[in-house]
Amino acid sequence: xxxxxxxxLWTHLPVFAILVTLVVYTIISIPLPAEVAIxxxxxxxxxxxxxxxxxxxxxxxILVIFMIVSIIIDEVWVRNERKKSFNWFCxxxxxxxxxxxxxxxxxxxxxxxxxxxxxxPWGMIGIVAxxxxxxxxxxxxMRPFQPKPTAIPFSDTKVMEKExxxxxxxxxxxxxxxxxxxxxVSLLSIVLPFIMVTGAIILGFTLWWAxxxxxISGxxxxxxxxxxxxxxxxxxxxxxxxxxxxxxxxxxxSEITSMELKEFSPIADFGGYGIRFNGKxxxxxxxxxxxxxxxxxxxxxxxxxSDRPEEFYAVVQAMxxxx
Numbered sequence: 362x363x364x365x366x367x368x369x370l371w372t373h374l375p376v377f378a379i380l381v382t383l384v385v386y387t388i389i390s391i392p393l394p395a396e397v398a399i400x401x402x403x404x405x406x407x408x409x410x411x412x413x414x415x416x417x418x419x420x421x422x423i424l425v426i427f428m429i430v431s432i433i434i435d436e437v438w439v440r441n442e443r444k445k446s447f448n449w450f451c452x453x454x455x456x457x458x459x460x461x462x463x464x465x466x467x468x469x470x471x472x473x474x475x476x477x478x479x480x481x482p483w484g485m486i487g488i489v490a491x492x493x494x495x496x497x498x499x500x501x502x503m504r505p506f507q508p509k510p511t512a513i514p515f516s517d518t519k520v521m522e523k524e525x526x527x528x529x530x531x532x533x534x535x536x537x538x539x540x541x542x543x544x545x546v547s548l549l550s551i552v553l554p555f556i557m558v559t560g561a562i563i564l565g566f567t568l569w570w571a572x573x574x575x576x577i578s579g580x581x582x583x584x585x586x587x588x589x590x591x592x593x594x595x596x597x598x599x600x601x602x603x604x605x606x607x608x609x610x611x612x613x614x615s616e617i618t619s620m621e622l623k624e625f626s627p628i629a630d631f632g633g634y635g636i637r638f639n640g641k642x643x644x645x646x647x648x649x650x651x652x653x654x655x656x657x658x659x660x661x662x663x664x665x666x667s668d669r670p671e672e673f674y675a676v677v678q679a680m681x682x683x684x
Contacts, residue, residue: 368439372500375493376454405478427454438628445506455497459490525679537676541647542588550585614680616657623654
């Protein structure tokens, strides 16, 4: 099966134009000195020197990574879009790319002018980032909306409901488990900590305190491994996270007043994945766009994502009825 993007790539033309501008501006600025000031203090005075190509490669690489991340985020937005809505996340790469490009162009101008102190190029940043953002807004408004029929797989839970009813009547102990552990969580909890700890070791030789902070942050991210787990008993619904099973939510079944199967857009409704809050509902999920929304006696609402929401719903409903 051939993979096809739902979001048109031409919506990313502004950041691509920024990349082309950086390359062209660098070419026409050649030759550049072998060694230039590449870092400055708060007063714009140089405090570190190196090759100008270091900054070029670093900024180009960061912009490419941001563009790829933006393509992924925009694709998730479009695939979960129920109606046409403005995707504010599409401006992320233009904003950051314009900021970085403005600094880079200002730095090249500083090198060519032979000035002593570096003046932060706010004007150039405003021109580059502003132009890219305006163009990105226009393209986002032009983006076609293609409604997709929602194919909701329905799980037949009749057999399970009968078994649950018998167990509740027989006062048998029962626990239901489900989990969400997508690949990106495993990647973040293994690869990213390794990179951060390695960087901490290197940084520790010059700035031990910064290396310590980076190392602790990286090590703590390993705890994410294992994803999100949900357990249901007669007494409560428990949501735990990570390899240690840290509890992040406990809902007593006796306090649930209503529950409803929900479809949602992870990006549009909650701005991402994980533990999210949109002002009305606190949500817990790591993938998918379906789950159950619970309303408690105190009026608070919680949404728990599930890969098998019908099954999850049937289990909780049986526990609540049993109460």
